[in-house]
Amino acid sequence: MAKTIMIVDDSSTMLMSLRNSLEIAGFNVLEGNDGSVALKTLQGGAKPDLIITDINMPKMGGIEFISKVRALPGFRFIPILALTTESQQGKRDEAKKLGATGWLLKPVSGTDLNKIIKQVLPGA
Amino acid sequence: MSGHQHRAPATGAALDVYLQLEEAIDGTLSGIICDTDSSARSIIKHVRRLHESASTLVSYLDGTSLQAGDFGKEILESVAFLGDIGAFIERLPEKMERDLSSVQALVAEIRFLGEVTSDVKAISLQSHLLAINAAVEAGRAGTVGSAFKVVADEMRRLAGNSSAMALKINKGLARAQEIVENGLQSTITESAGQIADVSKAAATIARLRDNFDDMSQYYKTRFAIVMKHNEDLVKDIGEALGQIQYQDVVRQSIERIRDAARRRNDALRSLAFMDGDHAGEDDELPVQLELILDDYLAEERKHRHPDRQTQGADAPLKVELF
Numbered sequence: 109m110a111k112t113i114m115i116v117d118d119s120s121t122m123l124m125s126l127r128n129s130l131e132i133a134g135f136n137v138l139e140g141n142d143g144s145v146a147l148k149t150l151q152g153g154a155k156p157d158l159i160i161t162d163i164n165m166p167k168m169g170g171i172e173f174i175s176k177v178r179a180l181p182g183f184r185f186i187p188i189l190a191l192t193t194e195s196q197q198g199k200r201d202e203a204k205k206l207g208a209t210g211w212l213l214k215p216v217s218g219t220d221l222n223k224i225i226k227q228v229l230p231g232a
Numbered sequence: 233m234s235g236h237q238h239r240a241p242a243t244g245a246a247l248d249v250y251l252q253l254e255e256a257i258d259g260t261l262s263g264i265i266c267d268t269d270s271s272a273r274s275i276i277k278h279v280r281r282l283h284e285s286a287s288t289l290v291s292y293l294d295g296t297s298l299q300a301g302d303f304g305k306e307i308l309e310s311v312a313f314l315g316d317i318g319a320f321i322e323r324l325p326e327k328m329e330r331d332l333s334s335v336q337a338l339v340a341e342i343r344f345l346g347e348v349t350s351d352v353k354a355i356s357l358q359s360h361l362l363a364i365n366a367a368v369e370a371g372r373a374g375t376v377g378s379a380f381k382v383v384a385d386e387m388r389r390l391a392g393n394s395s396a397m398a399l400k401i402n403k404g405l406a407r408a409q410e411i412v413e414n415g416l417q418s419t420i421t422e423s424a425g426q427i428a429d430v431s432k433a434a435a436t437i438a439r440l441r442d443n444f445d446d447m448s449q450y451y452k453t454r455f456a457i458v459m460k461h462n463e464d465l466v467k468d469i470g471e472a473l474g475q476i477q478y479q480d481v482v483r484q485s486i487e488r489i490r491d492a493a494r495r496r497n498d499a500l501r502s503l504a505f506m507d508g509d510h511a512g513e514d515d516e517l518p519v520q521l522e523l524i525l526d527d528y529l530a531e532e533r534k535h536r537h538p539d540r541q542t543q544g545a546d547a548p549l550k551v552e553l554f
Contacts, residue, residue, distance in 0.1 A: 121483075195535060210552060
């Protein structure tokens with residue numbers, strides 16, 4: 109059965125690009141154009157196998173989103189990858205502390221993204 | 233010139249024009265962001281359609297390959313069947329040779345029987361002559377020879393019947409011999425040509441099977457090549473979609489430039505509207521500009537592009553799994 113990946117980014121172009129890349133690779137995709145929208149989706153019962161989130165978003169940024177997701181029941185161990193233009197070590201460390209699984213700098217090639225997903229999502 | 237003096241009109245006019253230029257540039261930058269966004273979305277759509285076409289092509293090839301496989305199986309079975317028939321027909325001359333020997337033996341037997349009936353005819357003639365002699369002698373013997381005459385007459389009749397029977401048998405045997413020999417000869421003559429044709433057909437069938445094997449292997453190889461190209465195509469499509477992310481990186485970079493420029497322009501605008509009493513406060517302008525510069529550079533440092541970064545200890549990692 110195909111795995112489901114949730115992507116969170118305030119850029120509609122990024123969402124479109126990621127969605128198509130992941131669907132071509134055989135994944136089901138859920139979207140959120142902000143941390144708050146994505147959080148509502150998860151609270152509504154969605155249970156993706158992996159979450160990929162941007163960091164700099166207007167209403168709820170990625171750091172806050174990661175922290176709130178980890179607090180949800182059943183989401184302690186779901187892999188969460190940050191995909192961002194942010195290269196500050198401080199932000200990386202913060203994300204790691206709050207439970208992020210990995211940190212990817214945009215742009216990430218399709219091949220690299222698939223490789224990383226296979227590493228964090230066994231059976232993908 | 234003291235700080236309380238009015239600013240030169242030329243400076244104010246220059247500033248006005250400068251700010252107008254900056255506004256125009258700001259508009260262009262916003263336009264660039266929109267254009268690159270539309271273009272990126274359009275590219276994504278086209279790339280996705282490309283992938284769908286490639287997938288459809290592979291499905292067709294897959295289906296065709298399966299059908300070709302079934303068809304090939306049928307052809308091979310038919311060819312094998314025809315090959316068996318051809319082999320059977322090729323063995324026919326040998327069989328016919330054996331049949332010919334049997335028929336020739338039959339003909340020899342018929343000839344022999346013909347000779348036997350000739351002997352029977354000769355014997356019956358002699359018997360007839362003997363019977364005639366016996367009848368003559370019986371006549372000479374008078375009444376004493378009458379019984380003998382009966383026997384002689386009977387013998388003559390038997391000899392006559394035997395001769396007639398032998399003649400009939402001989403005629404029948406001659407006819408049978410003629411039929412067998414003539415029929416066999418025409419069969420052999422006709423069959424020789426047909427067997428030669430069948431041998432050619434068998435050779436053609438064998439070539440057909442070999443050609444089919446070659447063709448099947450050729451298409452299998454081509455199919456494997458097409459599948460490999462399709463895999464490469466899917467990989468390249470994935471890479472192309474990944475490259476679209478540059479649009480987001482560029483958009484953010486332009487937004488940072490635009491935001492810094494707007495802040496700078498706001499600070500300069502304040503300077504342009506200052507009157508003479510507050511002219512001394514334009515000393516704050518360098519401080520404001522320096523702040524804008526620091527903020528801009530700090531933001532740029534946060535978003536250093538790893539692909540443009542030269543090698544060094546502080547180069548950001550593109551991928552880090554915790």
